[in-house]
Amino acid sequence: MTRVRNPEGALTKRCTCTDPDSGKRLGSRCPKLRRPGGGWHPTHGMWGYQLELPARPTQARRQLRRSGFDNRDTASAELRHARTLLDLADGDQDLAVEVADLLHACRPGTPLPDRDTLAARIRAGVPAAVPTTTGDYLTTWLQGRRGLAEKTIRGYSDHIRLYLIPHLGKIPLQSLRTGHIEAMFTAIGNQQDAIRAARASTDPAVRATVKGVRPMEASSTQRLYATLRKALNDAVVRAKLIPANPALGVELPTAKRPKARVWTAKAVEHWQATGKRPSPVMVWTPTQAGRFLDHTQRHDIVLYAMYLLILHRGLRRGEACGLRDHDVDLDSRHLTIVEQITTVGYTPITRPVKSDAGDRTIPLGPKTTSALRDYIKMRRRWQTVNGDQWPDTGLFFVRPDGQPWHPQTISDRFDHLIATSGLPPVRLHDLRHCAASYLRHGGADMKEVQETLGHSTLGLTSDTYTSIILDLERGNADAAADLIPRNAA
Known part of the structure; x- marks a missing residue:
């Protein structure tokens, strides 16, 4: 016999010699495979192996057969490797069949799957019998x-x-x-x-x-x-x-934060002629911001206090929508930012603010406090009109029917107010840039601006949210020129 059996399968040796009478290959029956003493010929024939594979109940018996190995040790090593792959099933018959499917599908001449890779696939819960696509x-x-x-x-x-x-x-x-x-x-x-x-x-x-x-x-x-x-x-x-x-x-272009630009007279003139903004992030001058608040007070008194608070104190949209009644203390003139209402798709989600720095207490000035008091008086009138239908949301800013504001509605109404005001456009989020710029150029240091806006680092505040408002900085424009003596008239 030319087959050596072992507990894990069978090693075989075959050749391509043919029978001179029938012309058929002799395979494992070739007498040249053995030496006269019975040992294997070192160069004649090729080694292979066969291994019984687990099969589904509806399948016939199947085997893994591989050949073409130059020596017995190589064939034996791959046979042992095939058995270690089947052992990964660890008694799970369905998984054993999956691994057997994978082995049976291996094309001749291609290596068997790596054990560690297959083990990782099994741990990850991905199918063992088919390649995992990305x-x-x-x-x-x-x-x-x-x-x-x-x-x-x-x-x-x-x-x-x-x-x-x-x-x-x-x-x-x-x-x-x-x-x-x-x-x-x-x-x-x-x-x-x-x-x-x-x-x-x-x-x-x-x-x-x-x-x-x-x-x-x-x-x-x-x-x-x-x-x-x-x-x-x-x-x-x-x-x-x-x-x-x-x-x-992979190398990609660096994502740079766009610099905030001010709506100067020249910038407004260019926008009116071309419809283009100098930057994706634009900041109103204080005069323009005042015009917006005046326009809002006349045309959308319902949201006037919210927009004023964002512009004065730099709240995010979600923070304004999620501001709770008990977080607003007008007697002590401060408010606390704890929660926010954001959206996933179009669905509103209430969750904590985005960072520890975002959880903050913000002082309120007299003008801001006065506007918020007027809003509370108006909200009480809404509640009286609604009577028992008024919901107890616990939120500070609500619709006239007492329901929470959808964050997208806040943005949509803001855009409509700008379109009807004739002002150059800014995004609702740009009101934070406005608030930061006004604070900085009104005398606040960068640390105060950072804490008001709820930034985690001072660098983020400095790099992103402060702009040069030319009208307020013009007093220093000739500082260098004044130091240079000139003789000419």
Whole structure:
């Protein structure tokens, strides 16, 4: 016999010699496979092995058969490797069949799966019998995330659904390379360039094709990259599905915070002629801010106090919506920021403020306090009109029917007020920039501005929220010139 049996399967040795009479291959029956003394011939024939594989009840008996090994030790080592892969099932018959499916599908000449990689797939709960695509992994990874804010989960989900799966989803995770990821970001960049070109087109039909579509800026691209990098890092460290993170070699343009610019007379003139803003972040001069508050007081008294508070004290939109009655102390002239109402998609979510620095107490000046007192008087009249139908929300700012404000409604009504006021446009969030600038140039130091706005670092405040209001700084414009003596008239 030319077959050596062992407890883990059977080793075989065959050759390609043919029977001179029938022309059929002799295989394991070739007499040349053995030496005259009975030992194996060292060069004639090739070694192989066969191994019984677990089968489903509806399947016939099946075997893993591999051949083409130059020596017995190599064939024996792979046979032992195949057995260690089956042992990963640890008595789980269904899992054993899955592993057997994976082994049975291995093409001749290709290596068997790596044990550690397969073990990681099993621990991660991904199918053992099929290659894990990047899309399958990302979906499983998202489902396993715990302890994250709903907005964070929504951001991960949107990134995976809108970008990562369409571009990378079909690539096996183990085959994902830096080049694939770079190609994805190149394609996304080209798409965003096309959106910007269409938005700037002089053809109304072309502009209509991208109506309501906002191109992805560098900061959004960086957030997308951060999602992918985190997911793949978990595939390396936690699931051990891949040896290294291919996203680490990708270079993207740095996302710079846009500088706030002031709506000077020249900037307003340019905007009126072209419709373009000097910067995505714009700051009103104090005069312009006063015009906005006067316009709001006349045309939207319901939200006047909220907008005034944001402009005076730099609250975020969600912080104003989530401000609670018992957090506002007008007698002591201060308020405490603890909760906020934000949105996930369009759904309002009440949650704590975003950081320890955001949980803060803010002093109120006499003008702000007076406006808030007037608002409370107006709210009491609303409550009287509604009677028993008035809900007890515990919120400070509510609609005339007592219900909470939806954050998007606050932004929409703000935009409408600007459109009807004739003022140059700013975003609702830009009122924080206004408040920071007015505080700074009114004499507050950077630490006070930081604490008022609820920033975690002084650098964030300095880099992002302070602007030069030219009208207030003009007194020092000639400071250098005044020091230089001149003889000419």
